[in-house]
Amino acid sequence: MKFSIFLAIGFLCSSSLVFGAPAQFKHQAKNVNCEACHKTNAPVAAAKSKSCKQCHNYNELAAKTSKLNPNPHDSHAGQLRCTLCHKEHSESVVYCKECHKNGDPKFNFKTP
Ligand code: HEC
Ligand code: HEC
Ligand code: HEC
Ligand code: HEC
Numbered sequence: 001m002k003f004s005i006f007l008a009i010g011f012l013c014s015s016s017l018v019f020g021a022p023a024q025f026k027h028q029a030k031n032v033n034c035e036a037c038h039k040t041n042a043p044v045a046a047a048k049s050k051s052c053k054q055c056h057n058y059n060e061l062a063a064k065t066s067k068l069n070p071n072p073h074d075s076h077a078g079q080l081r082c083t084l085c086h087k088e089h090s091e092s093v094v095y096c097k098e099c100h101k102n103g104d105p106k107f108n109f110k111t112p
Contacts, residue, residue, distance in 0.1 A: 022112045024088050037088065047088065049081040056082070072096070072109055085111050 027037075032055070034040075037047035062074035072085065077096065084095040092111035100107050 021087055021090055021092065023086055023092070026112075027088070046083065049083055052082045052086075068109070070096075070106065072111075 034043055036055075037051045039047075039051065058073060058079050062071060065071050065073050072094070073079075075096070080095060084093075086092050094107055094109045094111055096107050096109075
């Protein structure tokens with residue numbers, strides 16, 4: 001019984017490693033494990049932004065990206081959920097473009 005649970009967890013972990021995204025590699029390099037984001041070792045659903053904020057702070061992020069205009073971490077859209085832009089197991093996106101659809105190059109961020 002215990003052994004098969006072990007196998008199931010092992011399968012989940014290794015299958016998630018098949019995907020690839022820049023943030024994922026940084027997190028793995030710093031030993032940020034599944035549980036740090038998912039609050040469980042056998043995740044089945046997306047992690048919540050609340051867990052990101054245990055390690056990352058919106059004000060510090062806004063300062064780090066302050067040279068960008070507009071600033072993705074400090075705009076009229078406010079403090080958005082991190083996971084609207086940052087994906088961990090797939091390509092990240094620029095959520096702003098959900099509304100700013102006119103192809104304006106200032107929204108061509110490269111989201112890590
Ligand atoms: C346990 C702490 C921890 C948690 C939880 C965490 N991170 Fe990180 N994150 C880090 C560390 C450490 C790095 C690597 C920082 C570095 O190398 O400068 C990092 C790197 C990143 C990067 C990469 C930036 C780059 O330069 O490529 C992004 C994006 C990021 N985190 C977003 C998130 C998001 C979104 C979440 C929630 C889903 C999250 N993090 C949860 C600790 C954490
Ligand atoms: C509107 C989209 C968006 C949202 C929402 C967002 N980010 Fe970002 N984030 C970006 C973009 C774009 C960059 C890259 C900026 C650049 O090119 O320097 C970035 C960069 C980062 C970096 C790297 C900063 C650095 O220069 O070292 C981290 C870490 C990060 N974001 C974490 C987060 C976390 C955690 C949240 C939620 C608290 C969040 N982001 C919310 C778009 C977003
Ligand atoms: C840095 C935070 C972070 C870490 C570490 C992390 N995840 Fe995730 N995970 C997320 C986020 C955010 C999502 C939402 C989808 C996405 O961003 O790709 C997600 C989604 C998932 C999902 C649901 C996919 C779906 O169908 O929606 C599974 C399953 C999952 N992760 C498993 C894992 C496993 C297993 C590990 C450890 C090897 C892990 N995750 C590590 C943040 C993280
Ligand atoms: C819910 C829809 C919505 C989202 C999401 C959104 N915006 Fe906007 N934004 C608007 C509207 C509406 C205006 C005012 C009309 C206009 O000028 O396009 C505006 C105006 C702006 C302007 C000033 C006008 C311009 O085009 O220079 C900037 C800069 C801007 N938004 C940046 C952002 C950034 C950065 C994000 C993502 C972090 C974002 N917006 C997300 C709806 C949105």
